[in-house]
Amino acid sequence: LGHTTIKDIARKLKISTSTVSRALRDKYDVNPETRQRVLDLARELNYLPSSQALGLKQKKTLTIGVVVPEIDNEFFSDAIYGIENVAFERDYHVMICQTRDSAEREERIVEKLLTARVDGIILSISSSVTDVKHLKRVMEYDVPLVLFDRISDAIDTHKVLNDDYDGALKAVEYLVKRGKKRIAHLAGSLNLQISKLRLNGYKDALKKAGMPINQNLIVESGFKREESRIAAKALLLDQKPDAIFCASDNVAIGAILAARDLGISVPKEVAIMGFSNLSISELIEPPLSTVNQPAKAMGETSAKLLLDIIGQGDKIFDPKTIVLKTEVIPREST
Amino acid sequence: LGHTTIKDIARKLKISTSTVSRALRDKYDVNPETRQRVLDLARELNYLPSSQALGLKQKKTLTIGVVVPEIDNEFFSDAIYGIENVAFERDYHVMICQTRDSAEREERIVEKLLTARVDGIILSISSSVTDVKHLKRVMEYDVPLVLFDRISDAIDTHKVLNDDYDGALKAVEYLVKRGKKRIAHLAGSLNLQISKLRLNGYKDALKKAGMPINQNLIVESGFKREESRIAAKALLLDQKPDAIFCASDNVAIGAILAARDLGISVPKEVAIMGFSNLSISELIEPPLSTVNQPAKAMGETSAKLLLDIIGQGDKIFDPKTIVLKTEVIPREST
DNA sequence: TTGTAAGCGTTATCAA
DNA sequence: TTGATAACGCTTACAA
Numbered sequence: 040l041g042h043t044t045i046k047d048i049a050r051k052l053k054i055s056t057s058t059v060s061r062a063l064r065d066k067y068d069v070n071p072e073t074r075q076r077v078l079d080l081a082r083e084l085n086y087l088p089s090s091q092a093l094g095l096k097q098k099k100t101l102t103i104g105v106v107v108p109e110i111d112n113e114f115f116s117d118a119i120y121g122i123e124n125v126a127f128e129r130d131y132h133v134m135i136c137q138t139r140d141s142a143e144r145e146e147r148i149v150e151k152l153l154t155a156r157v158d159g160i161i162l163s164i165s166s167s168v169t170d171v172k173h174l175k176r177v178m179e180y181d182v183p184l185v186l187f188d189r190i191s192d193a194i195d196t197h198k199v200l201n202d203d204y205d206g207a208l209k210a211v212e213y214l215v216k217r218g219k220k221r222i223a224h225l226a227g228s229l230n231l232q233i234s235k236l237r238l239n240g241y242k243d244a245l246k247k248a249g250m251p252i253n254q255n256l257i258v259e260s261g262f263k264r265e266e267s268r269i270a271a272k273a274l275l276l277d278q279k280p281d282a283i284f285c286a287s288d289n290v291a292i293g294a295i296l297a298a299r300d301l302g303i304s305v306p307k308e309v310a311i312m313g314f315s316n317l318s319i320s321e322l323i324e325p326p327l328s329t330v331n332q333p334a335k336a337m338g339e340t341s342a343k344l345l346l347d348i349i350g351q352g353d354k355i356f357d358p359k360t361i362v363l364k365t366e367v368i369p370r371e372s373t
Numbered sequence: 374l375g376h377t378t379i380k381d382i383a384r385k386l387k388i389s390t391s392t393v394s395r396a397l398r399d400k401y402d403v404n405p406e407t408r409q410r411v412l413d414l415a416r417e418l419n420y421l422p423s424s425q426a427l428g429l430k431q432k433k434t435l436t437i438g439v440v441v442p443e444i445d446n447e448f449f450s451d452a453i454y455g456i457e458n459v460a461f462e463r464d465y466h467v468m469i470c471q472t473r474d475s476a477e478r479e480e481r482i483v484e485k486l487l488t489a490r491v492d493g494i495i496l497s498i499s500s501s502v503t504d505v506k507h508l509k510r511v512m513e514y515d516v517p518l519v520l521f522d523r524i525s526d527a528i529d530t531h532k533v534l535n536d537d538y539d540g541a542l543k544a545v546e547y548l549v550k551r552g553k554k555r556i557a558h559l560a561g562s563l564n565l566q567i568s569k570l571r572l573n574g575y576k577d578a579l580k581k582a583g584m585p586i587n588q589n590l591i592v593e594s595g596f597k598r599e600e601s602r603i604a605a606k607a608l609l610l611d612q613k614p615d616a617i618f619c620a621s622d623n624v625a626i627g628a629i630l631a632a633r634d635l636g637i638s639v640p641k642e643v644a645i646m647g648f649s650n651l652s653i654s655e656l657i658e659p660p661l662s663t664v665n666q667p668a669k670a671m672g673e674t675s676a677k678l679l680l681d682i683i684g685q686g687d688k689i690f691d692p693k694t695i696v697l698k699t700e701v702i703p704r705e706s707t
Numbered sequence: 708t709t710g711t712a713a714g715c716g717t718t719a720t721c722a723a
Numbered sequence: 724t725t726g727a728t729a730a731c732g733c734t735t736a737c738a739a
Contacts, residue, residue, distance in 0.1 A: 041515055042490070044716055055726045060718060070724060085513055090488045091425040091434075092716035095731045100425075110453070110469070116445035123471075132485055135444070135469040137457075151466055154424045156376070179419055181375055292656065299658070322626065322656055324633075378732055389710045394734060401735095404708055426732035429715045 043084040052076055063088075094156055102132045103345060104152035106162040108140040108189070108262075113288055113316040114334045115163065118187065121338025122161060129346055131158075140262065142168040149173045159183040159345045164191055166228035166262050183348040187341045188332075190232050197348070198360040199341045203233045203314070206330040206365035207240025210312050211284055213328065213367050215248045219282035219310060223256040223274055225267055225294060227286030234259075237286050237314055256280060260290055267293025268300070275301055281309055288315040295323060306371060314365075326370040333363045377418040386410055397422075428490055436466045437679060438486035440496040442474040442523070442596070447622055447650040448668045449497065452521065455672025456495060463680055465492075474596065476502045483507045493517040493679045498525055500562035500596050517682040521675045522666075524566050531682070532694040533675045537567045537648070540664040540699035541574025544646050545618055547662065547701050549582045553616035553644060557590040557608055559601055559628060561620030568593075571620050571648055590614060594624055601627025602634070609635055615643055622649040629657060640705060648699075660704040667697045 045063070049056040054073065061067040062077035063086075080086075094100040105122055107115040119135060126133045134157065138145040145165045150173070152160055160177055164186065171194045177184045178196060187199040214222050224241045227234040242252050255278055260270035267285070271294040274280065285291040291313025298305045305311050306327065315329045340361055348356055379397070383390040388407065395401040396411035397420075403411075414420075428434040439456055441449040453469060460467045468491065472479040479499045484507070486494055494511055498520065505528045511518045512530060521533040548556050558575045561568040576586050589612055594604035601619070605628040608614065619625040625647025632639045639645050640661065649663045674695055682690055 042487075042716095045718095046716075056716085057718075057727080058725055060716095061725085064718085068724060073724085085510060087484065087487050087514075089429070089490055089716050091428045091490055092731085093718085094425045095423070095429060095715095095733095096717050096719090098731080110444045111447065111450035113445065116443075119444070135471075137469075150421065153376075153421050155466075156423055156425055176419060180421075295656070322629070324658060376732095379734095380732075390732085391711080391734075392709055394732095395709085398734085402708060407708080423732055426715085427734085429717095429732080430734055432715075 042089065043081075043086045044089070045086075047084060048077060048080050048086060052080060098156075100132075100156050100158055101130060102134055102155070102157050103342075103349075104134045104136060104148075104155075104157040104160045104162075106136045106138060106145065106148055106152070106160065108138055108163060108165050110135060110137045114188070114332060117316060117334035118163075118338035118341070121335040121340075122342040123338075125339050125342035125346065131346065138165045140165045140167055142170075146173045149177060153177065153180060153182065157182070159185070159349050161185045161187060161341045161345055163187050164189040164231065166231055169230060181353075183345055185341045185345045185348075187337050188233060192232055196358050197344055197356070198358070199337050199344065200360065200362045201233070201332050201337070201365050202362050203236035203365075204240040204243075206314060206332075206367075207237040207284070208244045209240075209365075209367045210314070210330045211241050211244030212248070213369065214282045214284065214310060214312060215244065215250070217282075217310065217371075220250075221253075221256065221278065221280045222250075222282040222284060223258070223278060223280035225258055225260040225270060225274070225283060225285045225290045227260060227262050227290060229259050234286055241284055260286070260293070262287055262289060264289045264293045264296075267291075268297045269293075271297035272300060275303060275309065283309060283311050285311065285313040285315075288313050291315055291327070291329075295327075310371075328370045329368050331366050331368050333365070336363055376423065377415075377420045378423070379420075381418060382411060382414050382420060386414060432490075434466075434490050434492055435464065436468060436489070436491050437676075437683075438468045438470060438482075438489075438491040438494045438496075440470045440472060440479065440482055440486070440494065442472050442497060442499050444469060444471045448522070448666060451650060451668035452497075452672035452675075455669040455674075456676040457672075459673050459676035459680065465680065472499045474499045474501055476504075480507045483511060487511065487514060487516065491516070493519070493683050495519045495521060495675045495679055497521050498523040498565065500565055503564060515687075517679055519675045519679045519682075521671050522567060526566055530692050531678055531690070532692070533671050533678065534694065534696050535567070535666050535671070535699050536696050537570035537699075538574040538577075540648060540666075540701075541571040541618070542578045543574075543699075543701045544648070544664045545575050545578030546582070547703065548616045548618065548644060548646060549578065549584070551616075551644065551705075554584075555587075555590065555612070555614045556584075556616040556618060557592070557612060557614035559592055559594040559604060559608070559617060559619045559624045561594060561596045561624060563593050568620055575618055594620070594627070596621055596623060598623045598627045598630075602631045603627075605631035606634060609637060609643065617643060617645050619645065619647040619649075622647050625649055625661070625663075629661075644705075662704045663702050665700050665702050667699070670697055 045056050045059045049059045062069045062074040136148045185197045190198045260267040267290040294311050379390050379393045383393045396403045396408040470482045519531045524532050594601040601624040628645050
């Protein structure tokens with residue numbers, strides 16, 4: 040019953056716990072016979088070491104925390120996929136946590152991870168977060184922190200990003216080239232860095248094309264599907280755009296649903312383009328053009344960066360920002 | 374630098390660690406002044422207790438492990454949502470783990486959770502698992518285990534289920550009523566209990582309707598989208614079914630994609646119905662009928678059951694099986 | 708009200 | 724090659 044300990048093994052074998060420990064770790068000089076007896080009994084008793092005791096002793100947990108707004112989201116689950124691949128290789132365990140875009144939960148989760156003494160944290164900031172004191176706290180503890188995608192310039196740590204500005208620029212240029220005249224923008228949450236950059240890309244693309252920037256065509260929609268659906272519905276009714284550039288996959292889905300609600304055909308009457316990973320766009324007829332984000336690569340890059348920092352121990356690193364390329368994927372058949 | 378401990382506080386305040394501990398836990402008699410000084414310093418030093426030390430001492434981690442085949446899946450992420458709600462309320466932390474349907478990963482993860490000394494585990498078995506010895510191990514350790522949805526009859530523990538048989542029966546009856554004559558079944562992985570039950574429901578519905586059971590119309594497709602797409606393509610070409618009942622959401626999506634690949638219109642030429650949570654079906658035009666699973670409720674039920682068992686301590690429970698109702702949601706406009 | 712000391716499971720240092 | 728022992732951070736009898 041309960042968990043077998045090294046002590047149980049020592050007692051039954053009438054040897055000391057240190058010998059058992061040594062035999063189990065297969066690293067020190069131990070009489071081969073003794074080792075075998077220990078190994079056999081350990082197997083028989085279903086021995087599993089306690090990572091708590093180990094962590095306590097060695098000040099390492101071989102665990103990293105990953106904090107994302109939501110796991111049921113193509114972009115983040117791809118990123119997690121990438122993170123897990125790298126971690127798995129290096130024998131690190133990944134604790135996946137979702138904040139559901141709540142600042143309160145994000146704080147609670149970060150605290151929990153700190154309490155669990157994870158060796159490092161990879162995090163994408165919730166859109167409702169306005170104060171990053173919980174992240175500064177992580178840094179005060181000297182727990183390596185890598186932010187990805189949804190970052191903040193209020194904190195000076197390692198970051199892994201898309202070229203958001205450039206992606207948005209190219210997306211809107213693409214729409215312009217297809218002859219769109221009233222290109223709207225559903226901007227997500229503008230307290231996020233990525234949203235601001237994407238908005239800037241949108242604006243600059245219009246400027247370059249000599250088109251006016253119409254504030255009525257720019258709407259801060261939030262990142263949730265239903266929020267965006269409502270925002271998009273109002274936008275479509277009031278402004279009759281012939282294209283909408285959306286700040287994320289879910290925003291784009293919200294916009295598609297809104298168009299359907301109103302009987303407006305996509306992309307014939309209104310083109311919808313998202314900053315996105317929409318493999319889901321495959322399910323939509325006809326498929327949409329998107330700006331694809333290298334989600335998996337972002338995850339891998341973040342994890343490698345974090346684990347390298349952890350591996351280096353106390354050596355101090357200058358915060359590093361890595362920018363990954365996005366790519367416009369045209370999908371219209373016409 | 375690093376983490377502040379109770380010792381640091383004690384040293385600076387020139388008091389004993391026990392007093393600090395007592396002050397922090399706000400439970401024993403401590404001089405209010407002393408307590409205040411401790412609290413203040415703790416805040417100043419950013420003190421956070423070590424859950425490792427705590428867990429070691431009290432043999433409790435206030436953490437449960439949740440193991441699912443994939444997190445990027447409407448059904449499982451809804452279930453996780455339900456689990457988190459219940460856990461959050463009771464101040465439990467949830468470690469989310471995905472196996473990606475790999476038996477090897479499932480074993481590794483379970484071992485990791487045991488090693489982390491989680492207080493209990495909620496798990497949905499990967500479709501590639503054939504041997505449940507890792508689950509028996511969990512039970513040997515007296516770590517409470519609740520299986521949900523993808524269960525196995527090879528292990529006698531607590532279980533939370535859909536009425537899979539009944540749901541399948543009703544789904545196929547619905548298709549029969551709509552005049553379908555060649556109803557096929559994409560069965561997922563038949564080494565899973567749920568798949569067998571759904572297959573039985575399918576067969577019995579046909580029998581009741583006096584329709585023949587044609588083995589060529591039953592295909593073990595696996596649970597992945599792309600696997601199912603390939604299986605469905607072959608099925609559609611060879612057998613020309615006028616309806617397909619699918620064992621899950623992703624199987625249904627695979628079937629839809631296959632139909633599109635072949636230029637077969639859904640649901641006009643072939644109706645596709647999934648055992649599912651497809652809120653995604655909202656995105657598909659026209660929307661599909663489904664058998665809806667109460668995913669969130671399954672999560673909540675599993676978590677409540679598990680936490681109740683944990684709460685009861687050593688008291689021994691008879692393994693309990695809870696069955697939740699599914700529901701056919703007709704969505705065809707015609 | 709506070710301090711001392713033992714113990715949770717493990718490893719590392721030092722002696723034997 | 725093995726065994727005592729201390730230590731990791733924390734709680735809790737027990738003693739003061």
